[in-house]
Amino acid sequence: MPSAVPDAAERRRPLRSFVxxxxxxxxxxxxxFAQLWPRYGLAWSPGTPLDLSDCFDGDRPVVLEIGFGNGETLAAMAAAVPAxxxxxxxxxAPGVGHLLLECERLGLTNLRVIRHDAMELLAHAIAPGSLARVQLFFPDPWPKTRHHKRRIVNPAFRDLLGRALRSGGVFHAATDWEPYAVQMLEVLEAAGSPLRNTAGPGGFADRPDTRPLTRFERRGERLGHQVRDLVFARR
Ligand SMILES: C[S@@+](CC[C@H](N)C(=O)[O-])C[C@H]1O[C@@H](n2cnc3c(N)ncnc32)[C@H](O)[C@@H]1O
Structure with a gap:
């Protein structure tokens, strides 16, 4: 019979923002995966360095999108800003596969894909001050109180963002789950946060035209949810 008490291995396993x-x-x-992964995929694993200048040709601003789902938004944004x-x-995996197909369909040369936990990537692979933007659209809301600790926007994540973004770099989040939007504000504006709310304290940002509608956003809209955008800048 399974025990209610977590065993040692289970206690060591970090709490993830995904299942x-x-x-x-x-x-x-x-x-x-067979044909396009070699062109677009980056097989990063913990313990190995990730030099962004090896991943892309030339020194240009790098945008990281976390939890891109099926990747349609990311592919559209990359096509819109080829520079x-x-x-x-x-x-x-199916979302990654879908994005690979979008990359091929749109003939993108400025996009790379990693299949991994974004928290680990931020903690161990991204050099300090190397990102111009980080975007997080419609992260899993984990609505039950006992699951709130799984939400990806938490103080540890905020501090990793602060490390990864260059000075003036932008973190853009969007959610259709109001209690999560409020929690994001609390976490990102807490004393000592490396980020500043561009909409002013306690403010939500206007939806930037640059953000295409995502699949989860369309679902939220069908359910009558209000969408909140948060745009923070690295101090
Ligand atoms: C609700 S979906 C939103 C997908 C997409 N951004 C959209 O708006 O359509 C959240 C996505 O985040 C991914 N995700 C959650 N935690 C993650 C993590 N730590 N690292 C990478 N992806 C993660 C999930 O697999 C899922 O595809």
Whole structure:
């Protein structure tokens, strides 16, 4: 009978902001991993360095999108701003496969994909001050109180953002879950935060035109949820 008391291995396992779903890859996504991953994918694993200048040609602003889902928004933004370099990190394999196909369809040359936990990537791979922007659109809201500790926007995440962003660099989040939007404000504006609210204390930002509608945003809108944008700058 399973024990209610977590064993030692379980206690050591960090609390993740995701649960890996066993989604099946479509035939097209299988082909994408076989043929497109070598072009767009970065096989980073903890313990190895990640030099962004090796990942992209030339020295241009780098934008990191965390938890890009199926990647449509990220691919559209990368196509709209070809002069920048775009890096996506996501754990869900079918979403990664979908983005690879979008990269091919749009002929992108300025986007790279990592399949990994973004927290680990920020903590161990991204050099301090190396990112121009970080974007986090419709992160899992973990609505139950006992799951709030799984929300990715927490003080540790905020401090990792502060380390990764260059001075003046921007963190842009959007959510359709109002209690999470309020918690994000609290965390990002807490005393000692390396980030400053560009909308003024306690303020939400206007939705920037540059952010295309995401799949989860359309779902939130169908449910009648108000969408909140938060735009913070590295001090
Ligand atoms: C609710 S979905 C939103 C997807 C997309 N941003 C959108 O708006 O359509 C949240 C996504 O974040 C991913 N995710 C959650 N925690 C993550 C982490 N620590 N590292 C990488 N991806 C993560 C999940 O796999 C999921 O695809």
């Amino acid at each position: 890996l779903r066993q989604g099946r890859l479509t035939a097209a996504q299988e082909r994408a 920048w370099h775009w890096l996506g990190v996501e754990v869900h």
